[in-house]
Amino acid sequence: MIAYILRRLAYSVLVLLGVSAITFFSVFASGDPISMMLGADAGPRQVEEFRKIMGLDRPVVVQYLHFLARAVRGDFGRSLRHDAPAMALIVERLPATMLLAFGALAVSTVVAIPLGVLAATRRASVLDDAVIATSALGLAAPTFFFGSVLIMLFAVKYPLLPPSGGGSLDRLILPVATLAFGRIAVLTRFTRSGMIDVLSRQYIRTAHAKGLPQPAVLYRHALRNTLIPIVTLVGLEMGSLLGGAVITENVFAWPGIGRLIVQAVENRDFPIVTSGVLVAAAIFTLVNLIVDIVYSFINPAVRYQ
Amino acid sequence: MLISRRMVVAVLAMSLLAASLLAGAGAPAAAQQAPRGTLTFVQSLLPLVADPHVEFLNSSFHVQYAMFDPLARVNEEGKLTPYLATSWKWESPTSWVFELRKNVKWHDGAPFTSKDVVFSISRILDPATRSIWGRIYSFVERAEAIDDTTVRIRTKTPSVAVPQDFGRMAMLPKDQFERMGKDAFFAKPVGTGPFKFLRQVRGEEIVMEANPTYWGGPPKVKTLVFKQVPDEATRVAELLAGTADIVDGIPPADAARVNASGRATVTFAPTVRRILLEFAVLTTPELKDRRVRVAVAHAINGRAINLAIYGGQAGRQTGYLDRFSWGYNQSLKPYIYDPARSKRLLAEAGYPNGLPLTFMMGRGRFLLDHEVGLAIADFLNKAGFTVDFKVFEWGVFAGMRTRKEFKGVFMLSSGNSTGEPDQVFRSFDSNREALYVVDPKLDDLIHEQMGEGDRVKRAKMVAAVDAYVHENMLSFNVMTIPGVYGLNKRVRDFKPSPFEIFTFTNVSVQ
Numbered sequence: 139m140i141a142y143i144l145r146r147l148a149y150s151v152l153v154l155l156g157v158s159a160i161t162f163f164s165v166f167a168s169g170d171p172i173s174m175m176l177g178a179d180a181g182p183r184q185v186e187e188f189r190k191i192m193g194l195d196r197p198v199v200v201q202y203l204h205f206l207a208r209a210v211r212g213d214f215g216r217s218l219r220h221d222a223p224a225m226a227l228i229v230e231r232l233p234a235t236m237l238l239a240f241g242a243l244a245v246s247t248v249v250a251i252p253l254g255v256l257a258a259t260r261r262a263s264v265l266d267d268a269v270i271a272t273s274a275l276g277l278a279a280p281t282f283f284f285g286s287v288l289i290m291l292f293a294v295k296y297p298l299l300p301p302s303g304g305g306s307l308d309r310l311i312l313p314v315a316t317l318a319f320g321r322i323a324v325l326t327r328f329t330r331s332g333m334i335d336v337l338s339r340q341y342i343r344t345a346h347a348k349g350l351p352q353p354a355v356l357y358r359h360a361l362r363n364t365l366i367p368i369v370t371l372v373g374l375e376m377g378s379l380l381g382g383a384v385i386t387e388n389v390f391a392w393p394g395i396g397r398l399i400v401q402a403v404e405n406r407d408f409p410i411v412t413s414g415v416l417v418a419a420a421i422f423t424l425v426n427l428i429v430d431i432v433y434s435f436i437n438p439a440v441r442y443q
Numbered sequence: 444m445l446i447s448r449r450m451v452v453a454v455l456a457m458s459l460l461a462a463s464l465l466a467g468a469g470a471p472a473a474a475q476q477a478p479r480g481t482l483t484f485v486q487s488l489l490p491l492v493a494d495p496h497v498e499f500l501n502s503s504f505h506v507q508y509a510m511f512d513p514l515a516r517v518n519e520e521g522k523l524t525p526y527l528a529t530s531w532k533w534e535s536p537t538s539w540v541f542e543l544r545k546n547v548k549w550h551d552g553a554p555f556t557s558k559d560v561v562f563s564i565s566r567i568l569d570p571a572t573r574s575i576w577g578r579i580y581s582f583v584e585r586a587e588a589i590d591d592t593t594v595r596i597r598t599k600t601p602s603v604a605v606p607q608d609f610g611r612m613a614m615l616p617k618d619q620f621e622r623m624g625k626d627a628f629f630a631k632p633v634g635t636g637p638f639k640f641l642r643q644v645r646g647e648e649i650v651m652e653a654n655p656t657y658w659g660g661p662p663k664v665k666t667l668v669f670k671q672v673p674d675e676a677t678r679v680a681e682l683l684a685g686t687a688d689i690v691d692g693i694p695p696a697d698a699a700r701v702n703a704s705g706r707a708t709v710t711f712a713p714t715v716r717r718i719l720l721e722f723a724v725l726t727t728p729e730l731k732d733r734r735v736r737v738a739v740a741h742a743i744n745g746r747a748i749n750l751a752i753y754g755g756q757a758g759r760q761t762g763y764l765d766r767f768s769w770g771y772n773q774s775l776k777p778y779i780y781d782p783a784r785s786k787r788l789l790a791e792a793g794y795p796n797g798l799p800l801t802f803m804m805g806r807g808r809f810l811l812d813h814e815v816g817l818a819i820a821d822f823l824n825k826a827g828f829t830v831d832f833k834v835f836e837w838g839v840f841a842g843m844r845t846r847k848e849f850k851g852v853f854m855l856s857s858g859n860s861t862g863e864p865d866q867v868f869r870s871f872d873s874n875r876e877a878l879y880v881v882d883p884k885l886d887d888l889i890h891e892q893m894g895e896g897d898r899v900k901r902a903k904m905v906a907a908v909d910a911y912v913h914e915n916m917l918s919f920n921v922m923t924i925p926g927v928y929g930l931n932k933r934v935r936d937f938k939p940s941p942f943e944i945f946t947f948t949n950v951s952v953q
Binding site: 168169170172173174175176182183184185187188191192219220221222227230231282286289290293294297300301302303304305388389390391393397398401403404405406 | 488491492494497499570573575578579581626644645646647648670671672673674676677680681683684685686807836837838839841842844845846847875876878
């Protein structure tokens with residue numbers, strides 16, 4: 139197991155290297171940070187002078203190699219626009235995004251799995267129909283729309299919660315609900331269909347036949363066998379949560395890395411973009427490694443060497 | 444540099460005029476009562492960097508000016524107002540002398556002196572600061588202290604615009620900055636402004652408190668909060684929920700809903716921000732013909748665009764300068780909407796069957812810009828042009844411009860935060876910023892007005908530059924964009940500024 143984890147971590151380094159190169163060159167290929175800083179009405183001499191001052195007059199490949207050489211020593215460069223160390227800015231905002239993403243992950247898991255199980259065991263009931271209809275809404279409603287509706291309802295019409303901002307738990311409720319809504323829809327449907335499939339298997343009939351109580355059949359036999367694809371999905375959802383957090387952070391003015399990176403992309407602030415994408419990729423890679431390890435606990439047949 | 448006798452006389456005249464204008468000119472109106480209450484100002488973007496010598500977004504200036512003072516800047520009426528300088532005179536064509544306000548204290552109690560001014564100006568010009576202002580104000584050579592309250596600013600070329608243009612740069616304290624170092628200083632900045640820095644959550648809010656010993660009198664509110672809310676709908680919700688007092692950037696379509704709420708009102712105010720159609724003359728041979736450029740101007744129904752997109756609140760078409768910029772030419776006739784005339788002009792220019800034209804814009808730069816671009820493309824299509832409408836993400840668009848990749852007509856928005864005409868003329872000066880129109884006669888006109896110290900004469904010269912650009916149709920000023928502000932009913936005495944810089948000293952909350 140340890141050897142497997144070390145091998146996966148080594149692969150992760152290669153993944154991160156690839157991510158850094160793609161991000162770095164994409165930012166440069168899509169625009170010029172100096173033009174962004176000086177504005178569209180700046181003169182060519184000003185642009186060239188300022189490019190030199192900012193150290194951006196060297197070939198992009200040379201700049202990338204310099205970035206890598208510094209990055210391995212923990213220096214990810216200084217933000218062009220914030221005039222501060224890029225990684226420090228990411229680290230400063232990371233807790234807010236993690237709170238939002240893991241909050242949404244926790245809420246969606248806690249709500250969706252029991253709902254999916256209930257819907258699967260009461261097929262074609264009113265509850266099942268309601269779960270299917272609500273999850274269809276969750277899949278269809280764009281995050282910005284659902285977020286705005288929640289704000290209008292719970293901050294304006296019934297002023298129970300603040301409309302936006304960070305720094306306190308009451309400000310976390312609406313963004314977590316918004317981000318979790320779509321995830322609940324996916325996870326509920328996935329659990330429901332997985333459970334329906336498993337509940338029709340012969341070993342479930344055997345479990346019933348030997349007189350096991352219903353909860354034991356459901357949670358010890360059926361759900362456990364449905365968990366592997368669910369855990370896989372939860373791992374993959376971490377990627378969409380980090381991506382979805384960008385829009386949610388924007389709607390709720392939540393001070394996380396999503397908004398920081400989007401602003402940095404607009405400004406072609408490549409130290410922040412590259413550092414931010416690297417951190418997000420590292421989190422995603424790590425979560426997927428954890429998911430793979432969790433498999434072996436859920437299913438003893440899974441062994442890593 | 445040749446300095447003519449006329450220039451010397453003009454300098455003397457200017458000095459006398461400046462002295463007489465400024466005699467008795469006082470500080471911004473002082474508030475009478477002790478500061479009380481909290482004012483929350485919501486905007487789409489807070490300054491990305493606290494350093495006023497590095498930050499450059501227009502939406503950051505009012506945040507900076509709450510903490511830091513400049514030497515001088517224009518007020519809401521466009522009048523140049525003394526701040527840390529009380530008077531100034533044009534000593535010679537390449538030097539200005541500024542008298543500084545006495546007994547001004549930094550927020551930590553240390554006295555403000557000429558060494559702080561020299562330090563600030565040197566810092567702006569120093570390439571190590573990596574300030575875009577150092578490039579923009581590259582005509583400033585250096586500053587030197589004459590005594591504790593007098594400073595001389597030397598320029599490389601004659602520049603009449605120093606007080607109104609360069610004078611707006613914020614002053615920083617030399618000793619504190621050098622003692623603390625840049626990062627520590629800007630983590631808890633010290634200024635001379637009406638508000639003192641209290642705390643900030645980067646990307647979320649900046650909180651300040653009233654400076655009770657402000658030289659202009661303490662402000663009326665005790666706590667001033669600048670909050671960043673990027674989403675338009677959420678900004679409206681903040682206003683309706685009563686959690687914001689002033690919101691900058693309300694979508695015009697939401698004005699009726701806000702006004703009907705009974706909790707807040709929406710105010711439209713004129714600004715200096717023009718929507719410009721620029722001509723890539725150097726890269727598009729057809730546009731070398733003035734008739735084709737004039738055909739573009741006559742093709743566009745600005746009134747219809749204003750009514751449909753800005754609810755009729757946009758400012759009317761003027762010459763190249765907006766109506767708040769000093770010296771703008773009031774006598775210029777607008778290019779009226781006349782698509783038939785556009786077609787005639789195209790036929791006269793040799794395009795009786797119409798002309799294919801590239802029209803480019805960068806998206807996300809000003810209020811409802813894509814809608815405006817679509818409307819303009821449509822009007823051009825109806826007036827004899829076959830438009831290839833290209834919309835780019837702003838970063839891509841800005842880079843293309845610098846690389847001279849623009850073709851045809853392109854749309855920009857441009858403001859003038861100081862009201863000084865040279866701030867916008869420099870985009871036509873081939874020695875400075877011009878990229879797509881190079882006109883030696885226009886260069887001369889621009890340079891001459893910069894060296895003219897007699898205000899009456901300079902006003903005529905500025906008007907002549909304005910007329911030259913307008914009549915030769917080197918840039919078409921379609922309209923000026925309105926500022927749209929949401930005001931909580933408890934807010935009193937908020938004055939929107941056409942220069943898009945707000946002052947909070949006299950604003951109060953009930």
